[in-house]
Amino acid sequence: MIEDVLKEEGVPLELIYLCQAESAFQPRALSRAKARGMWQFISSRGKEYGLRQTWWIDERSDPEKSTRAAARHLKDLYQEFGDWYLAMAAYNAGPVRIHRAMDKTGDNSFWKLADKRALPKETTNYVPNILALTIIGKNPEKYGFHVEPEPALETERVPVDKATDLRIIAEAINLPLDDLRDLNGHVLRWTTPPDDSDFELILPKGYAEKFNQQIASLPASKRVLFRSHVVRMGDTLGGIARKYGTTGDELAQANNLGAKRVLRAGQSLIIPMSGISPIVKVASGAKSTSPVKTVTYVVRRGDTLAGIATRFHTSADKLKTLNHLSSTHLTVGKKLLVTQTAQTASRKVVHQVRQGETLDRIATTYKTSVDAILSWNETNDLSVIHPGDRITIFVGDNN
Structure with missing residues (x-):
C-alpha cells in the first residue's frame, strides 16, 4: 500500500524507510510530543494535510490516508528546498528551522549544515538513519538479515x-x-x-x-446503545459532566457542540466513558467497616489534587502519601492511585440487559447510581451496552 501511494504521488519509493524510522510502521504509534501514526504527524500538520482529528477518530492513524498526506508533505518540502536530504531534515525539524540554519551558515547542503552543527542533533542523525535503513532494506542478506516478506494484506x-x-x-x-x-x-x-x-x-x-x-x-x-443523558431545563454542561465523572470538554467533543456549547432541553447527549475510574457512592447507612478498594484515576486538564480528593471522598495528604508525591503539582495524563470504599451490607446481582435499557434506567431500577455500576464493572467497557450483556450490581439488603 505504501509503495502504491508513493508512486501515485510521484515521490521516491525510498521514502518508505522514513516511515520505518518514524514508527516502525505502527499505525497507533504515539510520541512524547503527541505525534501520531506511522508517519508521526503532529496535530497541526495533520490538519494542514486533511487528516481529521475528532473525539471519535484520528486519521493520522489511518495507514493509507496518513501515507498520502506524508507523501504530499514531503513533495511540498522538496519543492521548497530542491533537495531530498533537506526535505527529510525539514520533515523532522520543521522547515523554519532548516531555513534558519541555511541563513545562518549560507549553505544549502544537508551535509554541510550537519558538519557545521547548525542542525539539532536529532536531525543530524535522522537523515543518515534513513539512508542506513534504505541500504539494508534493499539488500538485507548482505548485512546478515534473512527476511521473508508476508503477503500484502489487501x-x-x-x-x-x-x-x-x-x-x-x-x-x-x-x-x-x-x-x-x-x-x-x-x-x-x-x-x-x-x-x-x-x-x-x-x-x-x-x-x-x-x-x-x-x-x-x-x-x-x-x-449501538449509547449511555446517554437527556438535557433537562436548567442543566449545564459542567453539571452533567460532574454527574457522570467526565469533563465538559469531552462532552462537547463527543457531541460536536461547537465553541458556544449551547444545550437545549430535550437534547440527547452521548456520555464519554474513558479515562476515569468513577466514584462509588456509599449509602448513608453503610457500615464504617466497609472494605477499601484501590483504583486508578487519570489526571485531566484542570484537575487539582484537592479536587480529586474531594471527588473520591479522601484528602489531598492521603493522595500524596499513596502516590509518593512531593508536591501538589499534577501533570495531565499522570495516573494516580485512589482508594474507594465499597458497601458491605449488600448482595451481588448479575443483571442481564434487556432491549431498550440504558445504564440510567438500570441504576434507577436497583436504587443505585450509574457511577456505582461503572465502578463495579471496571473490567468491562460499558460505553455501550447491548441486550444480553451481563452487568454486576451490588444491592442493599432493603432492595
Whole structure:
C-alpha cells in the first residue's frame, strides 16, 4: 500500500524507510510530543494535510490516508528546498528551522549544515538513519538479515455514516474483533462516529459484501446503545459532566457542540466513558467497616489534587502519601492511585440487559447510581451496552 501511494504521488519509493524510522510502521504509534501514526504527524500538520482529528477518530492513524498526506508533505518540502536530504531534515525539524540554519551558515547542503552543527542533533542523525535503513532494506542478506516478506494484506473500505459498535460489526461479518481494531487504528472508541458521512471503515478484501448484507441496513436502534443523558431545563454542561465523572470538554467533543456549547432541553447527549475510574457512592447507612478498594484515576486538564480528593471522598495528604508525591503539582495524563470504599451490607446481582435499557434506567431500577455500576464493572467497557450483556450490581439488603 505504501509503495502504491508513493508512486501515485510521484515521490521516491525510498521514502518508505522514513516511515520505518518514524514508527516502525505502527499505525497507533504515539510520541512524547503527541505525534501520531506511522508517519508521526503532529496535530497541526495533520490538519494542514486533511487528516481529521475528532473525539471519535484520528486519521493520522489511518495507514493509507496518513501515507498520502506524508507523501504530499514531503513533495511540498522538496519543492521548497530542491533537495531530498533537506526535505527529510525539514520533515523532522520543521522547515523554519532548516531555513534558519541555511541563513545562518549560507549553505544549502544537508551535509554541510550537519558538519557545521547548525542542525539539532536529532536531525543530524535522522537523515543518515534513513539512508542506513534504505541500504539494508534493499539488500538485507548482505548485512546478515534473512527476511521473508508476508503477503500484502489487501483491504477495502466501506462508508459507515451511523454510530455502530465494532463488536456488532465483527460478530456480524465473522471477523475477529482484534483484527477489525488492528485495521482501524484511526477509530479511537468502540464505535464508529455518529452522523459522519465521510467516515470509512477498513475491512479485509472480500468482506464489504458481507458488511453490506449484515450491517448497512441495520436500524440505528440495533447498532449501538449509547449511555446517554437527556438535557433537562436548567442543566449545564459542567453539571452533567460532574454527574457522570467526565469533563465538559469531552462532552462537547463527543457531541460536536461547537465553541458556544449551547444545550437545549430535550437534547440527547452521548456520555464519554474513558479515562476515569468513577466514584462509588456509599449509602448513608453503610457500615464504617466497609472494605477499601484501590483504583486508578487519570489526571485531566484542570484537575487539582484537592479536587480529586474531594471527588473520591479522601484528602489531598492521603493522595500524596499513596502516590509518593512531593508536591501538589499534577501533570495531565499522570495516573494516580485512589482508594474507594465499597458497601458491605449488600448482595451481588448479575443483571442481564434487556432491549431498550440504558445504564440510567438500570441504576434507577436497583436504587443505585450509574457511577456505582461503572465502578463495579471496571473490567468491562460499558460505553455501550447491548441486550444480553451481563452487568454486576451490588444491592442493599432493603432492595
